[in-house]
Amino acid sequence: MATATYTVKGMTCGHCVSSVKEEVGEVAGVTSVEVDLAGGLLTVGSDSPIDSAKIIAAVEEAGYEVVNPA
């Protein structure tokens, strides 16, 4: 089990959280996605570590930006 945390910029509401969860959840290997809206924190769980570039790309696909990749 691996967990990585990212800080995401630009999420303002529950809809934003849903968009990020949906896109990140579609990345191969991701088993869990948690988002803390207030802190802009994205926590991604997986069985084995995932290339952070894939997570960053998914966040960008959702329309947001990772400001400090893990």
Place this chain on the structure above:
Amino acid sequence: MATATYTVKGMTCGHCVSSVKEEVGEVAGVTSVEVDLAGGLLTVGSDSPIDSAKIIAAVEEAGYEVVNPA
């Protein structure tokens, strides 16, 4: 042609705008819905005037609040 303008509280992003447009657009008689996110302005067009209570209810259904009904 009638137009009514409302101020809506709580919209923070384009997803919020979409939600409000969708719900208000489903109100019987509504022919156009415009939302200005920065100003929180909702402008509703219709062929004949619509009971503002119906628009307010639709906004609440979307998860937001009208602060000064027309």
